[in-house]
Amino acid sequence: GLTAAAVAQGLGISERSLHRCLAEGGGAGHSATTFANALAACRMQVAQRMLADARFDRLSVAQIGLRVGLADASHFVRLCRRHLGGTPGALRQSRG
Template sequence: MADDVGVSLRTLHRALSAGGSTFALLLMRERMAVAQRMLHAPSHRHLTVAEIGRRAGFLDPSHFARACRQWCGRTPAQERCAPTQAFASPH
């Protein structure tokens, strides 16, 4: 990612830190946004929760469930049935 924007890895880390973020936090936020969109999309109703987690970048269904509870306050199955709303970062 640093190469893509033409800066050193350390410069990218400093810039993210100055903005109060980290690469890991941004990555998790994006993965959870993708998962949340998929959980609410009628076109993805045929997919299992585990498959949605895998497609969003979670290798382990239990990790996806823990992350979803942390970010959304609900399990993935509960989130799938809940009205659509943006989640707040737990940090």
């Protein structure tokens, strides 16, 4: 599991500093975020690329969810709807 503590350690900063930087939103014109929201957004960017690429058609939707770090397929579907505007299956079919 990717955690805020592990990311902060990798960056050489405290976990509190990581959370504070995310809460500040990175400057003018950017909205504040949380570690969980930033991680979900990154996971959805990768999932979107995988669903759009025919080379990943051999993988089931659940397998793509696992590859982006989501063990629960229903949670993956909910995040896709929220972040990408549709279910993984619909996103895969719409690329045609």
